[in-house]
Amino acid sequence: MAKNFLATAMIWLVALLISSVFLYLLSDMLIHGMARLSLAYLVDAPLDAGRSGGIAPIIVATAIIVLIAITAAAPLGLATAVLLTEFTRQKSGFGRFVEHSLDVLASVPSIIFGLFGNAFFCLYLGLGFSLLSGGLTLACMALPILIRTAVEGLRSAPDDYRLAAAALGMTRSAALLHLLLPAAAPALAAGLMLGIGRAGAETAALIFTSGYVDRMPASWFDSGRALSVHIYDLAMNVPGGDASAHAAALVLILLLFAINSLAMGLTRHWQRGRIHSI
Amino acid sequence: MTLSRHNILSLSHTDEILAALLRLCALLSAAIVILILLFLSSESWPVLQHVPLTRFLSDASWHPTQGLYNIAPMLSATLLSTLGAILLATPLGIASALFSHYYAPPALATWHRRIIALLAGIPSVVYGFWGLTTLAPLVGRLHPPGVSLLTGILVLTLMILPTVALTVDAALAGVPNVYLRGAVALGMSRWTMISGVVLPAARSGITSGIMLTTGRALGETMAILMVAGNVVQHPHSLFDSVRTLTANIALEMAYAMGDHRAALFATGLALLAMVLLLVSIAEFFRRDLVHG
Numbered sequence: 001m002a003k004n005f006l007a008t009a010m011i012w013l014v015a016l017l018i019s020s021v022f023l024y025l026l027s028d029m030l031i032h033g034m035a036r037l038s039l040a041y042l043v044d045a046p047l048d049a050g051r052s053g054g055i056a057p058i059i060v061a062t063a064i065i066v067l068i069a070i071t072a073a074a075p076l077g078l079a080t081a082v083l084l085t086e087f088t089r090q091k092s093g094f095g096r097f098v099e100h101s102l103d104v105l106a107s108v109p110s111i112i113f114g115l116f117g118n119a120f121f122c123l124y125l126g127l128g129f130s131l132l133s134g135g136l137t138l139a140c141m142a143l144p145i146l147i148r149t150a151v152e153g154l155r156s157a158p159d160d161y162r163l164a165a166a167a168l169g170m171t172r173s174a175a176l177l178h179l180l181l182p183a184a185a186p187a188l189a190a191g192l193m194l195g196i197g198r199a200g201a202e203t204a205a206l207i208f209t210s211g212y213v214d215r216m217p218a219s220w221f222d223s224g225r226a227l228s229v230h231i232y233d234l235a236m237n238v239p240g241g242d243a244s245a246h247a248a249a250l251v252l253i254l255l256l257f258a259i260n261s262l263a264m265g266l267t268r269h270w271q272r273g274r275i276h277s278i
Numbered sequence: 279m280t281l282s283r284h285n286i287l288s289l290s291h292t293d294e295i296l297a298a299l300l301r302l303c304a305l306l307s308a309a310i311v312i313l314i315l316l317f318l319s320s321e322s323w324p325v326l327q328h329v330p331l332t333r334f335l336s337d338a339s340w341h342p343t344q345g346l347y348n349i350a351p352m353l354s355a356t357l358l359s360t361l362g363a364i365l366l367a368t369p370l371g372i373a374s375a376l377f378s379h380y381y382a383p384p385a386l387a388t389w390h391r392r393i394i395a396l397l398a399g400i401p402s403v404v405y406g407f408w409g410l411t412t413l414a415p416l417v418g419r420l421h422p423p424g425v426s427l428l429t430g431i432l433v434l435t436l437m438i439l440p441t442v443a444l445t446v447d448a449a450l451a452g453v454p455n456v457y458l459r460g461a462v463a464l465g466m467s468r469w470t471m472i473s474g475v476v477l478p479a480a481r482s483g484i485t486s487g488i489m490l491t492t493g494r495a496l497g498e499t500m501a502i503l504m505v506a507g508n509v510v511q512h513p514h515s516l517f518d519s520v521r522t523l524t525a526n527i528a529l530e531m532a533y534a535m536g537d538h539r540a541a542l543f544a545t546g547l548a549l550l551a552m553v554l555l556l557v558s559i560a561e562f563f564r565r566d567l568v569h570g
Contacts, residue, residue, distance in 0.1 A: 007469035011381050014373035015390055021436065022393050025400075025408055032411075079303035087297050094301075101308040107490065107557045108314065108550065109497020111524045115546045118531070119317045140310050147307065171290045201401030204499040204524070208531050228403045228500075235407045236504060242411060249404050260399040 026253075033250025036243045042251070046214050049238045050230065055248055057216035061131060061224030062200065064217060065210055068135025069142055069199045074192060076139075077146030084147075085154040086176060106144035110204040113141050117209035129223040134210025138202055142195040149194060153187025153270075154180060186270035193263035197256055203228040227252045318547045325540035334544075340510050342530075342538035349545055351512045355427065355520035356549075358513065359502060360495040362431035363438055368488055370435070371442025376472060379450045391447070398440035406504030409433035414505055421517040425507035428516040433501045441491045449483025450476065482563050489560035493553040499524040523549055 044054030080098065088095035117137030127133045157180050165175035181188075203226070211223035212233060225233070231248045234241035289297060329347060337348035374394065378387040410425070413432055418424025453476055461471040477484070507519025508529060521529075527542050534542050 001467065004467040004469040007472070008381065011373045011377050014370055015377040015382065018370070018374055018397075018439070019390070019393055022397055025412075028408060028412055029404070076303050076307055079300045080307045083297075083300035083304045087300055094304075098304045098308045101311045103561070104554065104557065105311045105314075107493050107553055108311070109494075109499070109524065109553060111497065111499040111527055112314065112318070112546050112550050115321075115527065115531070115543055116314045116317055119321045119543070120313065124317070140314075143307055143310065172293045173290075173296045176296075197399060201399070201403075203401065203403040204528060207528060228401055231403050231407055232500060232504070235410055245407060246411075249407055252401060253404060256399055256401065257396065260396070264395065 029246065029250050029253060032243070032246035036247035037250055041247055045216065046230075046244075049241070050214065050234050050244050051238060051241050052244070055227070055230065055251065057214060058225050058227055058230045058248070059251075061210070061217050062227045064131045064220060064224065065135045065138060065206070065226055066196055066199045068132060068220065069138035070192065070196055072136055072139035073142045073146055073195060077143050077191075077195075078150055078188070080143075081147050081150030081154060082176065084151055086172065086180065102144045102147055105140070106148075108141075110141065110202055113137055113205040114208055116140070117205060122209060128221070129209065129211035129213075130221045131210055131217055131224045132220045134206045134224075134226070135220070137205050137209045138199040141202065141205060142199050145198055146191050146195045149191025150184070150188055153184035153191070156187070157183040186266050190263045190266035190270065193259050193266065197259045197263065200252070200256055200259065201228060202226075203232055207232075227255075315550075318543055318550065322540050322544035322547050325537045325544055329537075329541075340526075342534070342541045345537070347541050349523065349526075349548075351510050352521055352523045352526050352545075354512055355506070356496060356522040356524070359427060359430045359434055359506065359520070359522060360492060362427070363434035363495050364488065364492055366431065366435040367439045367442050367491070371439050372446050372477075372484065374439070374443040375446035375450055376476075378447065380468060380472060380476075394440045394443045394447075397436075398444065402437060402498060402500040403504075405433055405437050406501035409436075409501065409505040417517070423507065423517075423519060425505055425519055426517045427506060427513045427520045430502045430506035430520065430522075431516075433505050434495055434498060437498060437501055438491050438495050441494060442487060445487025445490065446480070446484050449480040449487060452483060453479045486560045486563040489556050489563065493556040493560075496556070497524060497549060497553055499528050503528050 041054045042059065043056050045057055046055060047053030080102075084095055084098060114137070117133055117140075121127050121133040121136050122129060127136075161179045161183065162175060165172075165179055170178075206226050206229050210226060210229075212225055212229065213223040214225045214230070215222075217224040227248060231245050231252065234245035234248065325347070334347050335350050335353075337346045339346050340348050340351065374390070378390045378394075382390055409429055409432070414424040414426075414429050416424075417426060417429045417432075457475050457479055458471065461475045466474065502522050503525040506522065506525065508521040508525055509519040510521050510526075511518065513520045523545050527546055530538070531542055
């Protein structure tokens with residue numbers, strides 16, 4: 001009996017501890033970040049290595065990198081997911097090979113993606129330190145998440161749809177376009193949000209692919225500094241950059257919270273929809 | 279009986295084209311991993327060609343510009359910080375998952391899960407920054423300099439805790455309900471039910487989750503780079519500054535040339551090998567879960 005009571009107390013204590021550390025971290029970021037955050041901070045260019053001024057070019061560079069990553073990864077991911085769910089048997093050799101290599105890809109550390117991106121996109125393909133190199137590196141990173149969510153979404157579309165489509169003599173392409181993809185749309189959107197969140201949070205893979213330059217990028221072949229790289233640089237290499245780093249961290253956290261909440265909301269909506277349709 | 283040339287379930291001409299296109303895309307997705315291995319190997323080849331592997335552990339120090347490639351101190355820093363973080367995060371993560379499954383009232387459990395999901399979404403650079411500005415001064419008050427193995431372990435723990443909690447949560451959800459009803463019917467107390475029925479039943483899932491998390495901790499770069507101090511040395515106490523393999527790559531890639539650069543790619547390759555080994559072990563446990 002004493003053991004049972006002790007366990008209950010410990011588990012409540014751990015839950016309390018986790019929540020309080022979370023609140024501590026969040027309030028810390030909020031209090032220090034708000035001190036520096038203003039509209040001017042969002043629309044100005046950084047001055048004095050980022051100690052003063054704003055983060056406008058950095059936000060633009062981050063947006064371009066994430067956009068490139070998603071534009072490259074989404075079609076590839078969707079096509080792979082469709083192949084895995086609709087065009088191969090679950091036990092087929094090719095399908096298993098693809099799924100297994102994606103599992104491996106999902107576990108590759110981000111710094112390794114950075115090394116690979118540097119060797120492949122920057123040097124081998126000759127893209128140099130550019131937003132394009134960074135975006136494509138992140139595309140490789142986000143691919144497994146996009147595929148996994150899309151596969152789940154497609155697998156949960158009822159088999160009745162496929163049978164009915166076949167009975168009506170629809171081609172599989174038509175069934176896919178008119179029935180299965182619309183049915184899986186919320187899951188696809190949620191996966192897209194998760195991919196964007198993953199790409200936006202990334203630092204290590206970007207340091208030596210998209211680089212450090214904090215000017216406004218003129219094209220996607222320009223080097224550009226992502227928000228997370230900006231935080232790292234201010235905290236580690238710029239004495240007196242903490243105030244600006246706090247504000248940048250707050251902006252990044254708020255953006256990611258918004259994106260993740262959207263993803264969670266979409267998933268909930270999608271699961272509710274599924275229960276109704278049964 | 280009429281035999282149509284096409285079975286209704288066979289692919290039409292349009293579908294054949296689409297299938298070929300999709301197959302190409304899937305092949306491309308699957309090829310990325312192979313491409314990564316290929317480029318990592320080819321970039322590290324120059325140094326692996328004329329430096330025997332044993333020298334990476336037996337050289338006098340890490341001075342790659344002078345041809346000295348001892349990565350042992352950084353390897354020990356990586357292994358110690360990962361071990362420390364796993365030892366701390368595993369019990370905390372399991373307790374957190376138990377809390378939201380068996381202890382918290384439903385409304386509180388939802389909130390707790392939401393907090394864990396949000397913690398999982400915070401980028402590693404923010405954890406590192408928070409560790410640097412808040413945790414490091416606290417540890418420094420105990421024993422200077424503050425940026426140390428201990429701070430690294432604490433930040434890493436915080437980072438992987440949500441992953442442990444989420445995977446254990448999923449493993450607990452997979453425990454069949456009849457087990458729980460049986461345990462309750464036998465009049466077990468809650469803790470007896472958990473320690474005697476739930477945890478053994480979810481053991482494979484939990485182990486697999488912990489292996490995957492260990493892989494993540496090994497590969498983590500930014501957070502540990504910002505709080506561990508980055509001095510290349512074997513730590514003698516928890517308060518010593520250390521540099522992990524990942525931090526070393528991030529710090530030196532910017533200016534590394536020739537053999538130095540190749541040596542960094544070689545450490546990357548070693549890191550990837552360790553992570554892939556852990557993933558295979560996790561896969562083994564997961565398969566065990568499916569069959570058992």
